[in-house]
Amino acid sequence: MLTEEDVYKVAELAKIEICEEEAKKFRAEFESIIGYFNLLDEVDVDVEPTFQVLPIKNVFREDIPKKGLSREEALANAKHVENGYFKGPKIVE
Amino acid sequence: MDVIIGLEVHVQLNKLKTKMFCPCSIDYHGDEPNTHVCPICLGMPGAMPVLNKEAVKAGIKVALALNAEVQPFMVFDRKNYFYPDLPKGFQISQYDHPLAWGGYLTIETDEGEKKITLKRIHMEEDPGKLSYKGSITTAKYSLIDYNRSGVPLLEIVTEPVMNSPKEARLFLNKLRIILEYLDVFDGNLEGAMRVDANVSVKGGGRVEIKNISSFKGVEKALTYEITRQKNLIRMGRTVKRETRHFDEANNITVSLRSKEEEQDYRYFPEPDLVPIYAEELIEEVKQILPEMPEEKRERFKKQYGLSDSFAKVLVMDIKMANYFEDVAKVVNPKLAASWIVDVLRGELNYRSKDFTFAYEKLKPEEMAKLLNYFENGDITEKGVVEVIRTKLDKGGNVDKIIESKGLFAIPKEEIERLCIEIIEKNKKAVEDYYAGKKQALNFLVGQVMKATRGRADPGETAKIMRIILDKK
Numbered sequence: 001m002l003t004e005e006d007v008y009k010v011a012e013l014a015k016i017e018i019c020e021e022e023a024k025k026f027r028a029e030f031e032s033i034i035g036y037f038n039l040l041d042e043v044d045v046d047v048e049p050t051f052q053v054l055p056i057k058n059v060f061r062e063d064i065p066k067k068g069l070s071r072e073e074a075l076a077n078a079k080h081v082e083n084g085y086f087k088g089p090k091i092v093e
Numbered sequence: 094m095d096v097i098i099g100l101e102v103h104v105q106l107n108k109l110k111t112k113m114f115c116p117c118s119i120d121y122h123g124d125e126p127n128t129h130v131c132p133i134c135l136g137m138p139g140a141m142p143v144l145n146k147e148a149v150k151a152g153i154k155v156a157l158a159l160n161a162e163v164q165p166f167m168v169f170d171r172k173n174y175f176y177p178d179l180p181k182g183f184q185i186s187q188y189d190h191p192l193a194w195g196g197y198l199t200i201e202t203d204e205g206e207k208k209i210t211l212k213r214i215h216m217e218e219d220p221g222k223l224s225y226k227g228s229i230t231t232a233k234y235s236l237i238d239y240n241r242s243g244v245p246l247l248e249i250v251t252e253p254v255m256n257s258p259k260e261a262r263l264f265l266n267k268l269r270i271i272l273e274y275l276d277v278f279d280g281n282l283e284g285a286m287r288v289d290a291n292v293s294v295k296g297g298g299r300v301e302i303k304n305i306s307s308f309k310g311v312e313k314a315l316t317y318e319i320t321r322q323k324n325l326i327r328m329g330r331t332v333k334r335e336t337r338h339f340d341e342a343n344n345i346t347v348s349l350r351s352k353e354e355e356q357d358y359r360y361f362p363e364p365d366l367v368p369i370y371a372e373e374l375i376e377e378v379k380q381i382l383p384e385m386p387e388e389k390r391e392r393f394k395k396q397y398g399l400s401d402s403f404a405k406v407l408v409m410d411i412k413m414a415n416y417f418e419d420v421a422k423v424v425n426p427k428l429a430a431s432w433i434v435d436v437l438r439g440e441l442n443y444r445s446k447d448f449t450f451a452y453e454k455l456k457p458e459e460m461a462k463l464l465n466y467f468e469n470g471d472i473t474e475k476g477v478v479e480v481i482r483t484k485l486d487k488g489g490n491v492d493k494i495i496e497s498k499g500l501f502a503i504p505k506e507e508i509e510r511l512c513i514e515i516i517e518k519n520k521k522a523v524e525d526y527y528a529g530k531k532q533a534l535n536f537l538v539g540q541v542m543k544a545t546r547g548r549a550d551p552g553e554t555a556k557i558m559r560i561i562l563d564k565k
């Protein structure tokens with residue numbers, strides 16, 4: 001049983017603000033999604049877990065440097081910039 | 094055991110050339126911020142990570158050397174969290190299929206050898222670096238440099254088996270020695286090793302100290318934290334379970350905003366990377382695993398006839414061990430070992446330098462030449478020390494230094510001549526000598542030393558002096 005509290009918690013983890021109405025709506029939607037997963041419980045678990053649906057493995061790159069972006073390019077889309085740094089929120093209180 | 098410590102050690106595989114998932118160079122130290130970045134390590138939409146093969150091999154190397162069980166099947170996962178140090182909103186890490194499980198390394202404590210067991214080792218990408226204008230407490234925002242973002246990182250997690258800050262330090266020292274032997278790690282680079290330490294005192298909750306960024310910091314942070322916890326318990330208060338930050342400038346730990354619990358990271362397999370089937374890679378790495386400290390120690394004893402105590406010190410640093418072997422090619426190995434361990438190492442320490450500096454300033458061939466002179470009696474012990482100091486501080490040519498400072502030892506005949514001269518000039522002291530006063534001999538030898546301004550070898554001079562006196 002999924003509560004609205006759970007919905008608020010998920011929203012907080014995802015850094016999304018939701019209103020009471022949305023919480024109600026999402027609770028119902030989450031529950032139906034979880035319902036699908038419950039179906040899995042009915043399946044025989046004697047199968048290999050799937051980590052990747054692509055039929056490939058061991059994709060590697062050699063350790064050879066390549067030129068990336070210039071600093072101007074890197075910072076071009078950032079709204080908040082200072083002395084070549086990105087500006088971000090403070091994380092320690 | 095009233096103190097229990099476990100460590101999570103983050104080790105940069107900084108001898109590699111590129112990042113974990115993109116070809117940006119990791120040679121960024123001293124460079125301007127955000128100049129070693131690309132769409133992948135900046136987390137731009139649509140950018141796809143591709144795994145660095147050498148990083149995986151380096152990881153396997155470390156895991157094997159730490160006696161861990163390297164996994165033939167590995168998966169990368171997304172660890173979701175919102176910190177600006179990673180621009181994607183998640184860190185690519187490993188969760189339930191890591192690089193390796195278990196493992197251990199051995200430290201030497203005052204009570205003897207102790208095995209420090211490991212829980213797991215996994216690979217992940219380093220986050221970017223946050224800094225603050227002014228202090229962390231007064232700044233209103235963070236400044237972010239993504240040069241470090243994506244650097245190949247190993248997280249080595251120990252079991253909670255250490256019982257003192259000193260054991261934690263010994264563990265980290267030993268780990269560093271091993272990593273440098275494997276040539277995957279340079280501990281001198283800023284940020285090369287960062288540690289989270291879990292510590293609890295009997296009767297209190299577990300406290301995690303985050304992101305201690307130096308070797309010495311770990312011991313200091315733990316010592317402070319244990320005292321703090323013990324004081325709380327003594328006063329009848331509870332030690333609450335929390336995360337703290339080590340304030341390196343003030344040597345204290347401060348409370349940090351509580352972080353999300355483990356399940357809140359919502360790990361799931363990284364869909365942009367495919368699983369690794371590592372059996373062949375593991376075999377490949379096993380073939381190139383270098384000699385480790387313990388093996389080297391045994392070989393040094395066997396091959397060079399060194400005592401265990403010299404062999405033990407020499408192998409503590411791969412650069413010192415190599416330096417020794419280079420010198421021992423041309424000089425009596427026991428002589429080389431004692432000069433390197435007892436003198437050169439001390440002179441380097443005194444200057445806060447290591448054997449990289451010795452390789453630059455006093456090359457093994459030069460050290461060998463100097464020790465050959467010493468062995469032939471061409472220069473005194475004091476003279477050797479003086480040349481070593483001069484070479485380290487000012488450089489120059491070994492022969493020229495010896496010549497200009499007049500360090501070439503006085504020939505034996507010259508010492509004999511001086512002894513006879515001194516005996517004639519100091520009748521009183523000679524009488525005292527025959528009367529059995531030991532200090533008299535020291536006085537006479539001292540006169541020879543004075544006459545040669547210290548260039549005569551005191552032991553050799555005393556021997557000659559005694560022979561002449563006893564003949565009379």
Ligand SMILES: [Zn+2]
Nearest residue numbers: 115117131134
């Ligand atoms: Zn990059």
